[in-house]
Amino acid sequence: MNNPPKTVISRRSRPAKEPLSKDLIVKTALELLKNEGSAGLSMRKIAKALDTGPSSLYVYVTNLQELSAYVLDYGLDKVVFPSSQDGSWKTRLFDVLNSYLTVLYESPGIAELSLTTIPIGPHSLAITEYILQRLQEGGIHSTSAAWGADLLLLYASSVAFEQSSRDQKGTTLLAISSSYQSLDAIQYPMIASxxxxxxxxxxxxxxxxxxxxxxxxxxxxxE
Structure with a gap:
């Protein structure tokens, strides 16, 4: 039995690959994160998606931690900053945190990164700067402002990660409510009430x- 001849595609006829760069690596990592979750964020998988070897990535990023910080920052570019005319300082503070929550919720992998990665980069820094400005506008300064900004962002990240994780696993409020309804009121009187x-x-x-x-x-x- 004769095998049909194989068609050989010349390298010259193949579409040229986009030159490797930090931006391309970060964008690819973010797509993998969105599609596969945290499991997709590995140097091996990113290199495979880019049709290159893992060692070539280290020319642009020091390690996975640094890459994760860049991916987090890139994912935060959609956070909306209220203008100076949009209500009081507290309203603007809460609005930017709500936008931050929404961005994280819509990208569960980014929500997880926000809890495990030190934020660096222009978008992350701009969010922190905006929050500190609003706190200062409200009369909060020095250590209280610095620690307060960190606590507010941590709270928003935790809520986003919790809600997105529930959605991924199909855990609804109805299921949680049902579990409370079946509790022994004598053993757990406060929860039951x-x-x-x-x-x-x-x-x-x-x-x-x-x-x-x-x-x-x-x-x-x-005070």
Whole structure:
């Protein structure tokens, strides 16, 4: 039996690859992160997607930690900064944090990175700078502003990661509420008495309530 002749494609007829660069590596890593989650963020997988060897990536990034920081920063470019005319300093502070939460929620991998990666890069720094400016505008300075900004971002990242993780796993508030309804009221009297409140308003209202609590604590420490 004769095998059909194989068609050999000349290298010259293949589309030219985009030259390797830090930007291309970061964009590719972000796509893998979106499609595969944190498991996709490996030097081996990124190199394979770029049709190159892992060692070639280290010309542009020192290690996976540094690359993760660049990917996080690139993913934060969609955060919206309210203008100086949009309400009070607190309203603008809460609005930028809500935008930050939304961006992280829509990209679960980025939400996870925000909890495990030291933020560097222009977008990350711009968000922190904006938050510090609003806190200063509200009369919060020095250590209270520095630690407060970190706490506010950590809270937003945690909420985004929790909500996106629930969605990925199909865990709904109805399921959580049902588990509370079946609890032994004698063994868990407080949970039983507050079971409706514990799963109420799981959205922007609850998020902003948390921001209010944190900000109130920061203002008290400032005094």
């Amino acid at each position: 507050l079971r409706n409140e514990m799963t109420s308003s799981d959205g922007e209202e609850r998020f902003r309530w948390g921001l209010e609590v944190i900000l109130h604590g920061i203002l008290l420490k400032q």
